[in-house]
Amino acid sequence: MQEVILYAAPASLYSGKARSYLIKAGIPYREIFPRTRHFHEVVVPKAGIMTLPTVELADGTVIRDSTRIIDHFEAHEPRFATRSPRQSVVSLLFDVIGSEGLLRPAMHYRWNFPEANEAFIRRHAEMMAPKGVDAGPMAEGGMKRMRSRGVALGVTPENFAGIESYYEGFLELLDAHFAEHGYLLGGKPSIGDFGLIAPLYAHLGRDPYPVRMMQTKAVHVFRWVERMNRPELDTGEFSDSSRDYQADDEVPETLVSVLRHVARDLVPESLAAADRINRWLDVKSPVAGTAISKDVGEMAEFEAAGMAIRSVAKPYRFFLLKRVQDAVDALDPQASGDVLDLLARCDLSQLLDVRLDREVGWEGNQEVWR
Numbered sequence: 001m002q003e004v005i006l007y008a009a010p011a012s013l014y015s016g017k018a019r020s021y022l023i024k025a026g027i028p029y030r031e032i033f034p035r036t037r038h039f040h041e042v043v044v045p046k047a048g049i050m051t052l053p054t055v056e057l058a059d060g061t062v063i064r065d066s067t068r069i070i071d072h073f074e075a076h077e078p079r080f081a082t083r084s085p086r087q088s089v090v091s092l093l094f095d096v097i098g099s100e101g102l103l104r105p106a107m108h109y110r111w112n113f114p115e116a117n118e119a120f121i122r123r124h125a126e127m128m129a130p131k132g133v134d135a136g137p138m139a140e141g142g143m144k145r146m147r148s149r150g151v152a153l154g155v156t157p158e159n160f161a162g163i164e165s166y167y168e169g170f171l172e173l174l175d176a177h178f179a180e181h182g183y184l185l186g187g188k189p190s191i192g193d194f195g196l197i198a199p200l201y202a203h204l205g206r207d208p209y210p211v212r213m214m215q216t217k218a219v220h221v222f223r224w225v226e227r228m229n230r231p232e233l234d235t236g237e238f239s240d241s242s243r244d245y246q247a248d249d250e251v252p253e254t255l256v257s258v259l260r261h262v263a264r265d266l267v268p269e270s271l272a273a274a275d276r277i278n279r280w281l282d283v284k285s286p287v288a289g290t291a292i293s294k295d296v297g298e299m300a301e302f303e304a305a306g307m308a309i310r311s312v313a314k315p316y317r318f319f320l321l322k323r324v325q326d327a328v329d330a331l332d333p334q335a336s337g338d339v340l341d342l343l344a345r346c347d348l349s350q351l352l353d354v355r356l357d358r359e360v361g362w363e364g365n366q367e368v369w370r
């Protein structure tokens with residue numbers, strides 16, 4: 001197989017998702033920082049906008065977006081397809097949780113512990129400067145932009161304690177899971193593992209302050225992060241040497257506990273964001289094919305995990321959530337009943353009814369309103 005070029009960066013959240021997939025899938029790739037002339041003059045025009053990760057295939061095809069990159073390779077050869085109903089739905093749910101649902105802890109632990117993190121982050125930001133560009137001011141600008149993105153997501157001082165208690169609870173439950181299983185659904189990674197690694201690698205599993213916390217409080221989660229970045233399964237500590245998902249469509253109880261915890265944040269935010277975006281759609285009525293920017297410029301307000309949060313409402317969450325809903329809708333009545341029972345036990349049933357009035361689709365590399 002010819003080498004894939006992965007435009008990515010070590011400190012970038014979504015890069016970690018695509019990189020881990022390429023590693024685990026055994027797809028040869030070369031990672032390049034997004035600062036070459038070729039990237040700006042050839043790749044970005046094909047990508048439409050510049051985000052990381054973006055890949056360039058040997059034939060010049062460019063694919064932007066971590067989910068679509070994984071979809072592209074899975075469509076050619078499904079390496080991580082879960083075939084059973086409950087596991088498939090849980091796998092897609094963890095893609096939503098990782099790609100969208102843990103952004104507040106990721107941003108908080110990166111930006112609000114400057115004593116431990118600042119120099120490390122600054123060095124990474126400077127690395128992004130193209131040759132001949134003064135790295136200092138460029139890094140400063142990039143850091144300011146990303147820090148303010150955290151604030152827009154609801155990472156504000158009155159919520160710091162709440163975000164910490166939510167994340168610590170999450171980490172403890174996830175650690176109990178990874179003490180018994182190599183991956184979310186057993187002995188091999190699923191699409192959900194790739195979603196979850198997004199916040200848990202570059203930010204929470206690599207920045208100095210949160211990685212220390214993970215190493216001291218959640219060593220099994222730390223091991224999973226390490227494992228997700230290694231080509232082999234790397235599950236030597238488990239006596240059960242299964243190299244596959246759990247038998248009989250089993251979803252471990254340890255994972256149900258994680259999902260119940262996550263529901264406290266994921267459900268209220270999804271309900272509020274859908275409502276906000278639907279009201280916006282009602283007023284704006286964008287023509288089909290209109291490009292979607294990262295958020296619609298509107299704030300969703302909601303109570304989650306004991307916090308009063310104001311966060312930008314992002315259509316991307318609903319692109320991912322619809323994949324969960326479509327998977328459930330496609331099941332036969334018996335399987336659907338099993339999945340609904342599971343979601344009810346996880347306090348996640350409401351997620352199946354949260355839908356945008358317009359679908360998020362793709363044209364080329366761009367998210368558009370259908």
Ligand SMILES: N[C@@H](CCC(=O)N[C@@H](CS)C(=O)NCC(=O)O)C(=O)O
Nearest residue numbers: 012013014050051052053065066067
């Ligand atoms: N939905 C995209 C999001 C990609 C994204 O936002 N990446 C960040 C870096 S982790 C980025 O490129 N940000 C650039 C910017 O905000 O200008 C994906 O999954 O790849």
